[in-house]
Amino acid sequence: MTDTTPQQDVPTAAEERRRADRVLDTGALRALAHPLRVKIYDILSQYGPQTASSLAAQLGESSGATSYHLRALAKHALIEECPDRGTGRERWWQRPVGGVTFANEEALKTPAGRSVTQIVMNEFFRNRHDQLMAYIDSGIVNHGGPWDDAALISTASARLTPEQSKELSLKIMTLIDDAVATYRDQTGDDVRPVTIRADIFPLPDLGGPS
Template sequence: MTDTRDDGRGRREIRALDSGALRALAHPVRVRLYDILSQQGPQTASTLAAMTGESSGSTSYHLRALAKHDLIREVPDRGTARERWWERPSGGVSFPGPDTLRTPAGRAASQVVMGEFLERRHEQLMRFVGSTLRDELDPWAENALITSATVSLTVEQLGEVNARIQRVIDDVVDEYRIDPNAEPTPTADRRIVSLRAEAFPITTESD
């Protein structure tokens, strides 16, 4: 699984999370905080508490745990001693890696993180579907894409298909990259859009 945040300058480095960073992220609240920082830009413990329903003391604790493994960082030259701002570094992260899959703890942490990420994406998708069915002639709904297909592939072909999809996403990120000096605040004519692709072998009932 890869999650990318472009740096606004065309550089896209992918960091493979080691077992320590993955275990630090393997908590539902931390995944949620990390994802909010990825999608909505810099936040404070207080703003994150308001978004998540957690206390500011709880969000501060989890933010420090994420920062300890360089998953997030304090925004330089912003905030005060009482109110610190946090951001997710640019670039992408990928997991699980070979080292994390060698141990039961690494595999368990990978399952937690991937499960939480995918559950959040599914919740966002279902909220969009629900609002779309309520609103008539919504141009955002008309131009959104929700599609699925089933094909027969070899493992080599699956790898090539995924590489082609990733190249398309990379091209889109390059063309419409977020300004690193501006917070990605939605406006009437511009919104943060989630790009998501899935291609994996289906497990049949007999497997």
């Protein structure tokens, strides 16, 4: 006997992980929509726990200013205190484990929601782009270092349908998720924070023959 019941697609690990991402609500997006707060959030994401003083030293701000912004971020659970570090005078902060999504479908339905989302995403990716350009400049000046063959900066173009683009995105996310889960807490002399970035998006239609 042949089973003709339609089979549901089995979600991949990447799809399950994406569904578990926290979708930032409008309140959290508003709290994050400040250039210094985006930088603080990104430092905690990339380098791990920090204090107001360590963040102030890195950002050229006063510890009073960074402490104020840390509390604003914590109010919306964007960051949290480290449970096993710090004293009454020196509080350590960390970004909770797990992914976040800036694009909230409900927020994007309103002009105010679109505006705050754009501010957050522009600042976030501007910071990441600045890091990329600084690495490129450093690589040109200090060519021959141990990371020359370990890093990857590559672009490519392909002609895909939306379904094929989604499939490729999930394959890449599966690799990234596996690396993050495996090496998240790794330490050692040669270990450094590494940013992993994947961009897949449709190019503008130039209106020519397809």
